[in-house]
Amino acid sequence: xxxxxxxFAPFASSLSRQQxxxxxxxxxxxxxxxxxxxxxxxxxxxxxxxxxxxxLRSMLDSLPEDEPFAKGRFQFDWLxxxxxxxxxxxxxxxxxxxxxxxALDQFSPL
Numbered sequence: 001x002x003x004x005x006x007x008f009a010p011f012a013s014s015l016s017r018q019q020x021x022x023x024x025x026x027x028x029x030x031x032x033x034x035x036x037x038x039x040x041x042x043x044x045x046x047x048x049x050x051x052x053x054x055x056l057r058s059m060l061d062s063l064p065e066d067e068p069f070a071k072g073r074f075q076f077d078w079l080x081x082x083x084x085x086x087x088x089x090x091x092x093x094x095x096x097x098x099x100x101x102x103a104l105d106q107f108s109p110l
Contacts (some may be wrong), residue, residue: 007048007078007104008048008049008078010074010075010078011047011075012041012074013040013041013042013073013076014071014072015039015071015072016063016069016070016072017060017064017065017067017068017069018069020056020060020063023037023039023056024053024056026110027056031110033099034107034108035108036050036107036108037049037050037051041058043055050088050104051088052100052102055098058090058092058098059092059098061073062092062093062094062096063074063093072093073093074077074092075090077089077091084103084104085100085102085104088100
């Protein structure tokens, strides 16, 4: 990460329930040591995003349970509150936005 105050540029990603579920499993496995998760952007380029279990659960809840491979479009953005602090903004396919307060220095690459 070249600039810690802006860990990534805003991007959108289409993710299925199965993909989000796997991301949640990964985060829960490393719960005591938060990890930056690779989320594919529109060009399938991985972007390191600091996601917490609550955010991933909300993402999972926004996708249809009966269609594990149907993709929903998520928008990821970052609102900086200074060096290493900020809010991860995740807009769900439903249009609802989740705000996750985040201290970037608590996350490490997976």
